[in-house]
Amino acid sequence: MLRQVQHEPEVANFAVEAVDLVKDFAETRAVDGVNLAVPSGSIYGLLGPNGAGKTTTLRILIGIIDPSSGVRRVLGRERPLDAAREVGYLPEERGLYPAMHARDAIAFMGALRGLPLAEGRRRADALLAEHNLGDWAKKPIRTLSKGMAQTVQLLGTIIHKPRLIVLDEPFAGLDAINQARLEELIRREARAGATIIFSTHVIAHAERLCERVAIIAKGKVAFDGGVDEARSKLRPIVRLRTRASGGPWLAAIPPGARREGDEYVFELPEGGPEPFLKALIDGGAGIETLAIERPGLHDAFVAIAGNAAAAEMGQDKPQ
Amino acid sequence: MMRFLRSCFVIARRDFAATVLSKAFIFFLLGPLFPLLLGGVFGGIGARVAARTDKPVVAVIAPHADFERLNAARAQLAEAVGDDTLVRLIGYSPEPDLAVQEKRLLASSEPPIRAVLSGGLAEPHLTGSLAGDPATAGQINLLVNNARSGEAERIAEVAVTDAPATSGTLAKDRAVTGQIGQVLLFFLTLMLSTMVLSQLIEEKSNKIIEVIAAAVPIDAMFVGKLFAMLSASILGLVVWISSGALLIQFIKHGGVATLPMPAVGWPAFLALAVTYFGLNYLLFGAAFLMIGAQASTAREVQTLSMPVTFAQVLIFGLASTAIGSADSAEAIGAAIFPLSSPLVMLARAAERAEIWPHLLAILWQAAWVALILRMGSQLFRKTVLKSGPRLPWWKFGRA
Numbered sequence: 001m002l003r004q005v006q007h008e009p010e011v012a013n014f015a016v017e018a019v020d021l022v023k024d025f026a027e028t029r030a031v032d033g034v035n036l037a038v039p040s041g042s043i044y045g046l047l048g049p050n051g052a053g054k055t056t057t058l059r060i061l062i063g064i065i066d067p068s069s070g071v072r073r074v075l076g077r078e079r080p081l082d083a084a085r086e087v088g089y090l091p092e093e094r095g096l097y098p099a100m101h102a103r104d105a106i107a108f109m110g111a112l113r114g115l116p117l118a119e120g121r122r123r124a125d126a127l128l129a130e131h132n133l134g135d136w137a138k139k140p141i142r143t144l145s146k147g148m149a150q151t152v153q154l155l156g157t158i159i160h161k162p163r164l165i166v167l168d169e170p171f172a173g174l175d176a177i178n179q180a181r182l183e184e185l186i187r188r189e190a191r192a193g194a195t196i197i198f199s200t201h202v203i204a205h206a207e208r209l210c211e212r213v214a215i216i217a218k219g220k221v222a223f224d225g226g227v228d229e230a231r232s233k234l235r236p237i238v239r240l241r242t243r244a245s246g247g248p249w250l251a252a253i254p255p256g257a258r259r260e261g262d263e264y265v266f267e268l269p270e271g272g273p274e275p276f277l278k279a280l281i282d283g284g285a286g287i288e289t290l291a292i293e294r295p296g297l298h299d300a301f302v303a304i305a306g307n308a309a310a311a312e313m314g315q316d317k318p319q
Numbered sequence: 320m321m322r323f324l325r326s327c328f329v330i331a332r333r334d335f336a337a338t339v340l341s342k343a344f345i346f347f348l349l350g351p352l353f354p355l356l357l358g359g360v361f362g363g364i365g366a367r368v369a370a371r372t373d374k375p376v377v378a379v380i381a382p383h384a385d386f387e388r389l390n391a392a393r394a395q396l397a398e399a400v401g402d403d404t405l406v407r408l409i410g411y412s413p414e415p416d417l418a419v420q421e422k423r424l425l426a427s428s429e430p431p432i433r434a435v436l437s438g439g440l441a442e443p444h445l446t447g448s449l450a451g452d453p454a455t456a457g458q459i460n461l462l463v464n465n466a467r468s469g470e471a472e473r474i475a476e477v478a479v480t481d482a483p484a485t486s487g488t489l490a491k492d493r494a495v496t497g498q499i500g501q502v503l504l505f506f507l508t509l510m511l512s513t514m515v516l517s518q519l520i521e522e523k524s525n526k527i528i529e530v531i532a533a534a535v536p537i538d539a540m541f542v543g544k545l546f547a548m549l550s551a552s553i554l555g556l557v558v559w560i561s562s563g564a565l566l567i568q569f570i571k572h573g574g575v576a577t578l579p580m581p582a583v584g585w586p587a588f589l590a591l592a593v594t595y596f597g598l599n600y601l602l603f604g605a606a607f608l609m610i611g612a613q614a615s616t617a618r619e620v621q622t623l624s625m626p627v628t629f630a631q632v633l634i635f636g637l638a639s640t641a642i643g644s645a646d647s648a649e650a651i652g653a654a655i656f657p658l659s660s661p662l663v664m665l666a667r668a669a670e671r672a673e674i675w676p677h678l679l680a681i682l683w684q685a686a687w688v689a690l691i692l693r694m695g696s697q698l699f700r701k702t703v704l705k706s707g708p709r710l711p712w713w714k715f716g717r718a
Contacts, residue, residue: 064532081536089533095526099337111329112534
């Protein structure tokens with residue numbers, strides 16, 4: 001849904017907008033009517049299982065490929081490449097010239113976005129030093145570890161101080177320490193005023209970082225909104241352990257409840273906690289423990305994107 | 320437009336630096352030495368083998384006096400047409416059983432005998448396998464006749480005055496210059512087109528292409544890559560031409576001043592050589608980049624580039640017909656056909672002095688380069704990242 005179209009790039013409320021994007025590859029429809037609106041200055045997560053269409057959507061948004069139909073607007077411009085100097089992009093499949101020195105690789109990526117080479121080298125030295133890679137500045141990329149090379153590419157993505165940073169699966173292949181560093185870098189860029197869009201199939205990152213998320217499944221946007229809004233689509237979860245194994249209190253347990261060990265796990269009934277608790281106590285349940293939990297983004301994703309998608313995502317646990 | 324040019328420059332600068340500052344560039348610069356070296360070695364071996372096997376040996380069974388007269392006639396003829404072109408004669412005294420002697424000599428392997436001449440000068444008879452070698456019989460005929468008549472001693476000497484160059488020798492030398500120019504242009508273009516192709520494949524496999532495509536128009540990448548390799552190769556050309564000139568200066572008596580002057584003069588010829596090289600390379604480099612855009616592995620590249628390489632060889636063949644007949648219908652046709660035009664016009668620069676046909680040809684070729692670059696970059700954009708809606712073939716070029 002296109003909420004507001006601004007003709008002046010400087011005053012656009014949305015850094016990225018997409019209306020009815022469709023992309024067909026031969027007989028396959030990879031993106032099927034995607035509508036997005038990414039508020040300026042936000043951290044926006046694109047969630048979805050592998051093959052959901054996240055990467056294709058991002059590639060369309062930044063102009064690597066054209067949509068079969070639909071409209072996109074990046075920083076107020078209809079041709080994404082017109083905004084290329086204000087955009088940073090980290091592709092899912094990382095690529096650097098193996099023979100190039102780390103600082104030159106970063107400076108080259110800046111030069112592609114209009115940053116003079118000398119200034120790019122100066123900034124690259126500073127960024128590498130800041131990320132404890134100062135000693136590697138003049139070493140060829142092929143001598144760096146995979147994590148280091150990924151950091152170099154990420155630094156190349158932000159070297160020109162872009163207003164919009166697009167990261168495709170940025171946490172893939174990083175160890176826990178580097179994932180935490182990357183999360184901090186994303187927060188810092190957002191504090192500096194950049195809009196950040198990243199795709200992931202690991203929901204924990206999105207839950208910690210994002211203000212807004214879009215959940216994509218099978219090429220369609222199943223949800224687009226705030227993280228709290230996504231969570232609020234689900235009722236709170238009740239975990240109950242009782243001393244009594246039978247009795248009238250069992251009538252208060254909803255039919256969809258499941259057993260996890262000694263516990264019953266189910267959604268809080270519609271009437272709220274008070275009548276439910278009263279029914280348990282009056283029915284002689286003998287409450288041993290009772291917890292009412294707010295659902296996480298993962299639960300919301302399961303509900304929104306469906307069990308099939310959730311099963312795929314479950315194969316890749318957050319670190 | 321400025322942004323497009325700046326993007327081209329960023330890509331070209333990176334590719335140029337990566338090419339020129341690599342160790343492989345040293346081998347590239349040394350590249351032309353290998354064909355020369357191989358040509359020299361195999362040419363020398365071939366010449367030695369040819370000298371050993373090609374000159375027919377005829378055994379002469381005759382009295383000593385007859386053999387001496389035959390040999391004198393041969394020596395006289397060798398002065399006129401050169402020793403290498405004549406049969407070699409070896410004398411043998413007659414034995415009682417002539418048939419046995421002939422049979423033994425024809426079976427001899429050291430030296431291998433082509434034929435046996437018996438009967439002396441009075442009743443000469445040649446025996447051997449000569450059905451496919453009429454020249455040997457013809458030469459023996461001539462030698463026997465000369466030896467019999469004694470004309471060998473009466474040949475008049477023609478007085479000779481040596482002139483440095485005539486129209487005949489100049490035309491031949493200029494044709495050779497044109498031919499060398501064409502061969503160099505052809506091989507260099509072939510080599511460089513393949514290099515630019517392998518660079519593209521490396522970028523596709525490294526996934527760098529996605530970073531570049533997100534930042535600059537893909538057409539800028541196409542043009543930047545072509546011009547980077549063009550700049551690197553022009554650097555190579557300058558090194559080769561300078562080294563060649565220095566080498567000739569040191570090893571040839573009189574230095575570069577003794578080289579046959581192309582019809583347009585050396586400065587214009589060298590400038591035209593660089594220009595035609597650039598245009599030829601851009602035409603074929605664009606074709607190879609288009610191929611690279613469709614292929615994702617080295618094997619696919621080999622398969623796809625084979626027809627283009629064959630076409631290049633055919634075009635080279637077409638262009639070489641213009642050497643020595645720059646104003647013929649074939650030469651003019653080949654000069655108009657855009658893919659052979661640079662090769663033909665370079666040969667013409669060696670053989671004809673007019674400059675205006677070159678100005679026309681450069682404009683004509685530049686127009687084709689612009690067209691092919693445009694078509695190439697569009698196809699490149701559509702195929703390298705599988706981007707953009709598909710167009711029917713008849714709308715190609717209008718996207």
